[in-house]
Amino acid sequence: MNEPILKDVVILGGGPAGLAAALALHEQGVRDLVILEREPEAGGILRQCIHDGFGLTRFHEALTGPEYAKRFLDPVRAAGIELHTGTTVTGLTAQRLVTAVSHRGLTQYQARAVILAMGCRERAAGALPMYGARPAGVFTAGVAQAYVNLYNTMVGREIVILGSGDIGLIMARRLTLEGAHVLGVYEILPHPSGLPRNVTQCLDDFHIPLHLSHTVTKLHGAARLEAVTVCAVDEQRRPLPETAARIPCDTLILSVGLIPENELSRMAGIELDSQTGGPVVDQFLQTTVPGIFAAGNVLHVHDVADDVSAEAEFLAAQVARYLAGPLPHCPIAVTGRGCGHVVPQRLCRGEAAVLSFRPAAPRRHLVVEAVQDGQTLCRRTIPYATPAQMVHLPIPDLADGSPVEVCCYDDENPAV
Amino acid sequence: MTTKTLLCNLCPNCCALTVTLEGDTVTGCTGNLCTQGADFARQELTMPLRNVTTSVAVSGGLYPLCSVRLSAPIPLSRLTEAVDLLHGLTVTAPVAMGQVLLEDLLGLGVQVLSTRSVPALQIRRD
Numbered sequence: 001m002n003e004p005i006l007k008d009v010v011i012l013g014g015g016p017a018g019l020a021a022a023l024a025l026h027e028q029g030v031r032d033l034v035i036l037e038r039e040p041e042a043g044g045i046l047r048q049c050i051h052d053g054f055g056l057t058r059f060h061e062a063l064t065g066p067e068y069a070k071r072f073l074d075p076v077r078a079a080g081i082e083l084h085t086g087t088t089v090t091g092l093t094a095q096r097l098v099t100a101v102s103h104r105g106l107t108q109y110q111a112r113a114v115i116l117a118m119g120c121r122e123r124a125a126g127a128l129p130m131y132g133a134r135p136a137g138v139f140t141a142g143v144a145q146a147y148v149n150l151y152n153t154m155v156g157r158e159i160v161i162l163g164s165g166d167i168g169l170i171m172a173r174r175l176t177l178e179g180a181h182v183l184g185v186y187e188i189l190p191h192p193s194g195l196p197r198n199v200t201q202c203l204d205d206f207h208i209p210l211h212l213s214h215t216v217t218k219l220h221g222a223a224r225l226e227a228v229t230v231c232a233v234d235e236q237r238r239p240l241p242e243t244a245a246r247i248p249c250d251t252l253i254l255s256v257g258l259i260p261e262n263e264l265s266r267m268a269g270i271e272l273d274s275q276t277g278g279p280v281v282d283q284f285l286q287t288t289v290p291g292i293f294a295a296g297n298v299l300h301v302h303d304v305a306d307d308v309s310a311e312a313e314f315l316a317a318q319v320a321r322y323l324a325g326p327l328p329h330c331p332i333a334v335t336g337r338g339c340g341h342v343v344p345q346r347l348c349r350g351e352a353a354v355l356s357f358r359p360a361a362p363r364r365h366l367v368v369e370a371v372q373d374g375q376t377l378c379r380r381t382i383p384y385a386t387p388a389q390m391v392h393l394p395i396p397d398l399a400d401g402s403p404v405e406v407c408c409y410d411d412e413n414p415a416v
Numbered sequence: 417m418t419t420k421t422l423l424c425n426l427c428p429n430c431c432a433l434t435v436t437l438e439g440d441t442v443t444g445c446t447g448n449l450c451t452q453g454a455d456f457a458r459q460e461l462t463m464p465l466r467n468v469t470t471s472v473a474v475s476g477g478l479y480p481l482c483s484v485r486l487s488a489p490i491p492l493s494r495l496t497e498a499v500d501l502l503h504g505l506t507v508t509a510p511v512a513m514g515q516v517l518l519e520d521l522l523g524l525g526v527q528v529l530s531t532r533s534v535p536a537l538q539i540r541r542d
Contacts, residue, residue, distance in 0.1 A: 066513070150481070
């Protein structure tokens with residue numbers, strides 16, 4: 001095998017995070033970089049997201065996924081940034097040796113810095129407690145989206161959707177427009193998982209019922225799905241057998257969560273956060289392996305692509321800084337109370353940072369605070385917050401080295 | 417005077433709006449983080465508008481479909497009609513992103529725009 005190719009930065013993934021990071025690095029004068037993308041075209045999941053709503057924060061217009069991707073891909077091409085599609089990274093070491101496979105064969109890169117921008121994938125049927133056979137006709141929402149939007153293949157006619165994640169809600173509308181009959185969306189939680197705007201414009205507009213605190217417990221059918229059993233669940237999310245109902249359908253779409261894709265991170269010995277599913281990072285988005293950074297959905301699942309791009313640009317600035325010299329040590333641990341997880345997990349002294357997290361449950365009057373040694377560092381109130389909406393809390397530079405706790409609670413009902 | 421609650425769907429903030437009405441006229445709106453919220457409420461309570469994103473068939477293209485959106489939102493009540501029309505439409509490759517595929521959809525004064533590029537299928541004759 002040939003000697004590894006030396007690069008300042010190797011970016012793993014050419015989706016919204018990878019493209020934004022590459023552009024920002026290029027703008028900051030880092031020119032010796034390469035993007036490695038597994039799919040035949042760059043753009044990541046944006047390619048199949050033909051609905052609009054992308055770019056509202058960044059460009060102040062409602063773009064579709066492919067249009068949003070083009071806003072990054074065109075300048076990446078114009079800048080002459082090296083981009084290899086159809087290239088799968090199969091190896092990553094703690095010494096930042098990247099092994100990639102493509103039609104050209106095996107290529108190795110020795111990088112000074114690696115950016116993890118692999119995104120996430122969908123939780124599939126195998127991860128769910130459903131009895132019965134395993135007939136055809138069970139798809140994750142993203143797979144159904146690829147079939148319908150990219151390959152012109154309809155997935156079914158009588159459709160049940162399990163889970164109310166954004167892609168599931170988008171697909172409820174998409175499949176309805178394509179002539180299917182969406183019987184209903186069943187969500188195990190007492191509140192929708194997707195953004196409220198998607199509940200109104202994807203379900204309410206089309207009179208598609210949303211059944212909260214319900215789940216699918218059994219699949220029926222041999223070769224093809226014929227029906228599902230749905231059940232109401234109690235507060236501990238346990239199905240109540242007396243509520244079981246059989247719903248005839250030919251297709252079940254799953255929108256039950258996204259999992260950051262971190263096989264390569266594991267291979268490099270990067271510590272992962274069991275709550276986010278992504279790497280543990282410091283405030284510079286550097287993982288526990290020096291010189292390996294992460295941004296976008298591989299780090300933690302975001303609400304919208306605009307946030308992914310912004311995070312990747314912040315990361316690019318840190319990587320540029322890292323290439324010029326080591327970043328400050330980040331020994332201060334961050335924990336959360338009343339919120340699922342906090343990113344970053346570690347902070348340094350003397351430099352401001354932004355913490356990202358989600359409230360554990362919907363709050364009518366959310367108060368978020370960062371507390372250190374019993375002292376409130378900063379405080380923000382949000383009139384109406386749901387777990388579908390990530391909260392960002394800027395915190396001032398820290399003088400003290402003791403742990404920081406982020407607290408989320410409802411001002412009207414502090415006990416919750 | 418009556419009050420209504422609705423959710424603004426213009427951006428991911430999803431502001432929970434409380435609207436006060438005198439008959440059919442909106443007299444007040446609270447809960448909106450930006451000025452568009454009140455306009456949205458007024459529009460939503462009289463004639464809700466939505467954009468439409470779907471795909472149209474492509475003949476002679478590298479891909480079978482071309483995704484589309486409208487240049488501006490249309491009344492929600494005309495949405496099904498618009499989608500039915502778009503499903504009957506076939507365009508010829510090549511298609512450029514942003515290309516106008518239909519000038520005036522249903523006489524509503526909005527254009528149908530391509531949101532992806534579809535190169536023509538090259539047939540090798542060697």
